[in-house]
Amino acid sequence: MSIWGKIIGAGAGFAVGGPLGALIGGLAGHAVDVMRNQTAEQAEGQPPVDGTKSIAFTMGVIVLGAKMAKADGRVTPDEVAAFKEVFRVPADEMKNVGRIFNRARKDSGGFEPYARQLGGMFRENPAVLEELLDGLFHIARADGQVSTEEVSYLAAVSREFGLSETTWNRIREANMGPDQGDPYTILGVAHEAGEDEIKAAYRQLVRENHPDRLVAQGLPAEFVELANEKLATINQAYEKIRKARGF
Numbered sequence: 311m312s313i314w315g316k317i318i319g320a321g322a323g324f325a326v327g328g329p330l331g332a333l334i335g336g337l338a339g340h341a342v343d344v345m346r347n348q349t350a351e352q353a354e355g356q357p358p359v360d361g362t363k364s365i366a367f368t369m370g371v372i373v374l375g376a377k378m379a380k381a382d383g384r385v386t387p388d389e390v391a392a393f394k395e396v397f398r399v400p401a402d403e404m405k406n407v408g409r410i411f412n413r414a415r416k417d418s419g420g421f422e423p424y425a426r427q428l429g430g431m432f433r434e435n436p437a438v439l440e441e442l443l444d445g446l447f448h449i450a451r452a453d454g455q456v457s458t459e460e461v462s463y464l465a466a467v468s469r470e471f472g473l474s475e476t477t478w479n480r481i482r483e484a485n486m487g488p489d490q491g492d493p494y495t496i497l498g499v500a501h502e503a504g505e506d507e508i509k510a511a512y513r514q515l516v517r518e519n520h521p522d523r524l525v526a527q528g529l530p531a532e533f534v535e536l537a538n539e540k541l542a543t544i545n546q547a548y549e550k551i552r553k554a555r556g557f
Contacts, residue, residue, distance in 0.1 A: 328427040333413065378449070391452065425466075
């Protein structure tokens with residue numbers, strides 16, 4: 311069963327409680343167990359995935375995406391298409407995902423409680439939170455530009471996640487496009503950093519953002535393409551610096 315089916319499975323609901331759970335409604339206990347046990351298959355030797363975290367991540371994309379739509383007052387067809395393309399929502403699940411999206415968009419509350427809940431769940435796995443922000447950026451720029459309102463909204467989400475300003479700057483630059491982002495900011499190093507520091511920062515980012523590791527930390531398998539894009543951006547930034555500095 312795909313992650314989308316697990317969210318809607320058994321009629322409705324969400325397994326982790328809190329504001330996200332209140333938005334969707336509860337699931338029977340046995341359904342929660344099924345969700346946890348049916349998460350995407352793991353490679354041999356990989357630790358088991360917490361299915362609840364995978365569901366939380368996916369719900370975060372839907373709910374925070376809906377709140378972002380309210381931030382700039384519109385949802386364009388391109389943004390909807392980007393959501394379907396990158397997150398690979400099966401055609402038979404789109405109606406249910408759309409219902410959740412619309413319910414979240416009409417919810418009179420702010421985005422902050424949802425972002426704080428996700429930040430708490432992934433406090434020990436901040437790279438997964440970065441992937442969630444990358445997903446929201448991907449949706450936002452699908453119409454050719456990311457509005458000022460959307461950037462402000464995503465910066466506020468990052469703060470509610472508990473991410474540092476340095477991390478936010480790195481995420482923002484990485485989503486400016488391969489020819490626009492500052493490669494040093496993408497790697498999280500100063501322009502005057504030495505070769506050893508740059509190489510160490512690059513290797514750490516590659517380790518933290520490896521798709522297999524992210525899936526083990528709660529990234530649903532359906533979102534691996536997004537993780538591969540992030541890794542490619544990190545590699546491109548390092549190559550730019552390496553060639554310019556003559557490593």
